[in-house]
Amino acid sequence: MIATDKNFLHQISIETTRKEVDGLGLVFKLREANKTAWTKGCGLAAIQIGMPLRFAWYLLEGKEGQLLNPVIINKWGEDIAQEGCLSIPCNYTSVKRAYEIEYLTNGKKKRARGLLARLIQHEIDHMDGILIIDKRAD
Numbered sequence: 531m532i533a534t535d536k537n538f539l540h541q542i543s544i545e546t547t548r549k550e551v552d553g554l555g556l557v558f559k560l561r562e563a564n565k566t567a568w569t570k571g572c573g574l575a576a577i578q579i580g581m582p583l584r585f586a587w588y589l590l591e592g593k594e595g596q597l598l599n600p601v602i603i604n605k606w607g608e609d610i611a612q613e614g615c616l617s618i619p620c621n622y623t624s625v626k627r628a629y630e631i632e633y634l635t636n637g638k639k640k641r642a643r644g645l646l647a648r649l650i651q652h653e654i655d656h657m658d659g660i661l662i663i664d665k666r667a668d
């Protein structure tokens with residue numbers, strides 16, 4: 531079940547640990563929620579299934595990934611594109627994002643660009659209580 535309550539989704543998620551994520555079975559739950567959602571999404575943050583923790587799972591172009599306490603440390607470029615959100619059924623919004631980012635996940639430094647960078651910024655926004663409808667660019 532994916533949360534759609536705006537007040538709930540506007541809260542800031544708290545840091546978590548690998549142990550807590552595993553104990554709650556978050557990867558399994560996020561994967562299942564994505565399968566049964568109103569449309570096929572490419573990522574979900576824990577808050578979207580009712581757990582305001584800084585964790586997200588994604589499936590992009592056949593590759594699964596996770597974000598554990600992610601933090602963006604560098605951004606390059608700018609890009610505006612339409613985004614959807616599994617918590618906001620049937621609403622596509624133009625959102626401005628950095629084109630390329632350098633970020634920490636589980637304390638490790640990584641880099642992403644294009645769609646993956648957009649997805650990561652979308653999920654981190656969820657962890658900060660920000661939805662696409664809060665930052666439409668058009």
Ligand SMILES: [Zn+2]
Pocket residue numbers: 614615616617652656
């Ligand atoms: Zn979303």
